């Protein structure tokens with residue numbers, strides 16, 4: 001029986017029989033790419049019109065115009081609704097129109113061309129916590145479906161390897177084939193529920209777009225969850241969301257995500273050793289919160305001698321890589337062992353023994369945006385006491401651990417404003433830190449996969465093992481799951497994690513690594 005849900009804490013997935021998810025902005029970060037494509041389309045078209053008709057040029061606003069008129073809607077509906085808002089009337093045309101034709105369909109097809117170009121250049125980011133949430137509701141016995149107005153949905157599912165997460169998919173192509181109306185009409189949500197043979201009232205829906213929560217609400221879903229990716233909490237609620245979260249991790253019950261669900265790597269060491277079997281581990285380690293406890297200031301996070309000795313011993317028996325958000329040179333100096341591989345700036349910059357070296361081939365393009373952002377951040381935040389701005393080669397961390405609670409919002413607003421002026425950078429989070437990183441589909445997970453490939457080890461000869469404590473480590477846990485590796489989360493599990501094991505703290509990490517080194521010593 002469903003209980004009333006007034007806040008994320010009241011939500012129990014097992015009260016529902018099915019869960020239906022939107023794709024862009026919920027499972028994948030393709031909403032960003034759609035937004036770029038819409039912006040390029042409308043800015044180009046409006047500029048052309050301004051020249052032709054002497055109209056004033058008013059650019060497409062990637063925040064307000066995107067949310068209000070195009071987000072979540074099928075392509076031609078998005079074009080119509082934006083142009084209508086600008087008082088522009090052009091013929092509808094036909095879906096066969098070429099991208100340079102001045103019709104609703106022609107412009108929609110032009111947007112698709114831009115979208116494909118951006119997608120190829122930038123790749124697709126996956127929200128690791130959403131994947132963990134979907135896996136967890138499936139484990140709880142719920143059926144799952146994906147609904148998307150996008151005609152690209154299937155392609156994106158295949159590219160990201162996420163197609164196995166859904167029992168049914170209703171995308172833009174299928175919707176058109178069946179004559180279903182796009183969001184905010186309820187059709188595709190109702191159809192998804194019917195494919196799962198579950199009445200909408202017994203299913204929950206997850207959406208990030210205003211048109212999407214409205215569609216799910218109108219379809220009569222038992223619970224409509226809005227994800228607030230664009231600071232529009234109140235509007236999501238007004239359009240039909242029952243609850244709004246910043247991230248699906250907030251909906252993972254402590255039980256589902258914690259001790260009972262995820263075994264302790266020390267208690268379960270024998271089983272883990274069995275999983276290793278004949279294979280050598282390749283050990284990837286995060287630094288802060290994993291090898292050293294979290295402390296007030298980054299420079300105080302000093303590696304203790306016992307941990308250094310353990311790492312040295314382990315590195316004699318298998319490959320050990322440190323994968324950190326810190327600057328590579330900084331973390332290499334803090335660890336101080338030259339037989340290890342070091343990946344810094346969240347994997348953008350890698351070096352190791354025997355001349356191993358990799359810097360993401362586009363990373364340098366972002367240096368001037370990072371430099372400007374750093375200057376702007378230092379200026380804007382100079383009056384906020386306790387803020388620490390830490391520049392890494394390919395990222396900037398803004399620490400607020402020492403900032404008064406009442407001032408944290410000022411810090412967040414300043415970081416958001418700077419990010420708003422620098423579309424080349426993306427904002428991510430961590431432990432009491434906001435970060436700006438290059439707007440590229442690259443993260444610790446991609447870096448770990450690159451290393452596995454670069455070190456040229458046969459897949460059946462090694463088992464990658466990643467230990468980390470923070471949200472940026474989830475990308476690596478997800479990547480390793482798909483490559484038969486193991487993730488170990490350090491700390492209290494209060495949110496969804498894609499790790500398979502856990503350890504309590506850095507001291508437990510030391511004991512685990514010691515035991516691993518001893519086991520490998522016995523078998524070599």
Ligand SMILES: O=P(O)(O)OC[C@H]1O[C@H](O[C@H]2O[C@H](CO)[C@@H](O)[C@H](O)[C@H]2O)[C@H](O)[C@@H](O)[C@@H]1O
Pocket residue numbers: 286287288289293294295296297298299301323324325326327390392397399401430431432433470472
């Ligand atoms: O990927 P990691 O190696 O874990 O690096 C993540 C960030 O770690 C550092 O900040 C964190 O640790 C500090 C020291 O304990 C702490 O004061 C801060 O609040 C934490 O966010 C580092 O300074 C950042 O550059 C890394 O991105």
